[in-house]
Amino acid sequence: MPLDLSIYYVAIPAVLLVGLTKGGMGEALALMGVPILAMSLPPVQAAAILLPVLVVMDIVSLWIWREYNDRTLLKMLLPGAILGVAIGWATSAYVPRDALRLIIGVITVLFAARYYHNAWRARRGHVVAAKPHRLVPAAFLGALSGYGSFVAHAGGAPFQVYGLPLKLPPRNYTGATVRFFAILNAVKLSPYFALGQLDTTNLSISATLVPLAIAATALGGFLVKRMRPEVFYPFMYAMALAAGLKLVWDGVAAFV
Template sequence: MFPDYDFYLIAVPAVLLVGLSKGGMGEALSLMGVPILSMAVSPVQAAALLLPILIAMDMVSLWIWRKHGDRRTLFMLLPSAIAGIAVGWATSAYVPRDALRLIIGLITVTFVLRYVYTVWLSRNGAPIRPKPQRAGPAALWGSLAGYGSFVAHAGGPPFQIYALPLKLEPREYTGTIVRFFAILNAVKLVPYFALGQLDLSNVTISATLFPLAMVATACGAWIVRRMKPQVFYPFMYTMALIAGSKLVWDGLANLLSGS
């Protein structure tokens, strides 16, 4: 049975925000999807409903950004990210998700504040140089991205912490993050099915939102394609700050309330 009109009043803005994010406009918008949809259904069902929608968005994003992406960054991050998903699957019943949200949020906010300080130094003659690819940080942030994506839908900030300092050209950065999370979402299908979070009813409801999801994703990509680097990177760091702040707020509020 399809949900009523009130469900779609809430689901439509949630899907619009996630779609703009999938088009390349930053993880902060995507983090709003589950909380907004949870106003209509349970958080667990909200996450299950969004996963097929995310995969539909991934297909659109992969086509739009098919000519862009940095393979080396993907090769550095993906092995540990997939391992992170496996650990999340194995420990999903035991890990306090709100504590994870709080930790990732605090790390992300600190990361952005450090960037702001570096920008301030650069105005006094200290240049901001791109970071090189590094195996150790890639393993750390990749595993946190995979783990956070599985257990708390918070994989974007760890990816940004590793990838933003590389200072890739904006289209290459966007193509890379699109490929990264498209692969993770496809991998997540197996454990989500195994844990019983996906069923025919949820997938059918998700399918009714596919057209909107695809249009929103295309709109997000249209906007990002027209951003210059001097606009793109401050915007992305701002999105990271909003995402990190929201994770801190959600994690702290839920831990203090005992929910």
């Protein structure tokens, strides 16, 4: 099947955006890659083309953030996330993906709105303490992240809903985020192969995008490492809000 070069009109901007986010600028916005690619490709094919590129980005991100991590965050969220991927695989033919986008989007928008409300209160002297780890929210949001990551590439927002209120050191938070999604994307490879989506045509397109993916991810890591905490956290919440609004828009548009 001959390669349609017009695909790259949307593939290049998509990979640039996702690469910057994978470098540490807010994993929630990585979900933007599939909608952009879907402007010229079927959504399932767009997701399949992007997955190997994401894996390459993960390898670059793991190297950039190799010295930073928060093991407790990973231990709390990963078990539920792996279960979520398994459920997504088992139910991939039956899941109303637009409904899932809408639900995750609403949760994320409310979460970001709460942050900005608390920031407004903080300017008036009310201090919001960092939240402790909580098993039930971790299990639920971890599973939602894994499930959303598999069926709609929308796993970043639930991860941020749990992780950002912990108020971890920014570099440790980013290192844990990178590891979390690197593991999820690696786990997703086998189900995508089983579903027949990683064929020669899709993999050949993915391979041509790899150099750009590496460069964009490295640039994202370079920029985030130089952000101060008072810049990092408002920026990350803004990214989560933008991702949530995009998910709500997609979900509502599909139903309307």
